[in-house]
């Protein structure tokens with residue numbers, strides 16, 4: 047099966063074995079690259095802390111006389127000292143060094159977990175109608191260490207939405223979520239399209255506000271980007287019922303399309319003018335080699351068409367769901383078949399396409415490496431979405447495919463497309479009210495697994511079934 051098809055496959059439950067993987071801690075994987083930051087140097091009058099020799103009190107209770115090596119005395123090296131102290135503290139706690147009777151003067155340490163991560167859909171999960179869902183801000187705080195375990199959990203965002211550059215979306219989402227979000231954490235529906243920029247020279251880009259999608263496509267490296275406005279400016283008879291506004295005309299680029307071959311059509315974002323955009327797309331699909339004004343006799347010479355996603359509906363401010371890009375695709379297929387008698391072959395990116403989840407896996411791995419120093423894939427990725435047909439289906443099918451090396455765990459929230467009382471076509475592994483509940487569910491599941499693992503290890507040592515003496519843990523796990 048190709049990566050960019052939307053063929054369904056039978057759902058299978060992940061094996062129990064795949065749920066039972068050992069817990070590791072992020073700080074441990076950081077240690078290798080940080081080794082040496084606190085190494086003692088020979089100096090007769092100065093005491094330096096060493097990760098090899100310092101006691102727990104040295105690190106936790108201060109004040110300690112710490113004179114860092116020269117390379118750590120540069121102004122920009124302060125964060126390294128802090129990071130090294132955190133690592134040394136963690137190393138000692140892993141080694142089983144006890145606190146003694148003193149009360150620590152430092153706040154509880156936070157550690158980044160390397161065994162699991164989260165990925166979030168945005169519309170209907172974090173944002174609805176342009177406004178943050180209240181629990182979403184709290185959920186982000188929990189992931190950033192404001193939880194009773196003092197654990198930070200890496201996360202990325204995977205939205206089918208688009209129409210702006212990844213940077214612009216990040217600025218907007220950062221403001222809404224009240225935290226800094228990096229483009230390195232972010233995948234739009236059209237992000238994977240950048241990999242097509244080398245393949246096609248002249249392309250039609252449809253959708254979005256004004257010239258935004260042209261800017262995005264050019265930013266991806268597409269060399270010659272045409273918009274519907276350019277075509278209407280060249281021939282105003284193209285769309286009998288709409289003329290370009292002065293502003294649209296000013297931004298559109300005049301050229302002679304009788305001499306241009308458009309090699310591919312990309313629907314980057316939701317169309318603002320369905321009828322006119324569909325007319326232009328149909329003109330091209332039925333043309334000879336993408337040259338406007340021509341007609342293919344057998345309708346087999348038109349350019350290919352790509353959609354950045356296939357969501358038929360989405361959750362906006364209105365009380366009921368709104369039509370999305372998948373609805374445009376469906377209606378185009380019907381129009382094309384009505385005119386030509388043939389099926390339209392098109393390609394959709396975004397969720398639930400497996401290629402998008404594969405792309406997300408690579409992004410998550412890079413993000414964990416760059417930001418948290420974790421150079422290994424997570425064992426579990428919790429994906430939180432509101433749309434069963436894209437979020438849940440994609441997560442489940444990717445998890446069951448040979449492409450996935452992790453356990454992708456789907457969580458459905460009730461704040462978006464999915465409504466209580468309906469049965470989703472694709473079954474999530476958990477259904478919760480809000481994204482905050484989803485985050486708590488994932489963290490609690492990981493903690494329960496860690497407790498169960500510890501109990502089983504103890505049981506093996508003691509030679510008895512200690513697990514049976516912990517019905518609360520069992521009950522918590524049974525709920526899964």
Ligand SMILES: [Mg+2]
Nearest residue numbers: 167169170432
């Ligand atoms: Mg959504």
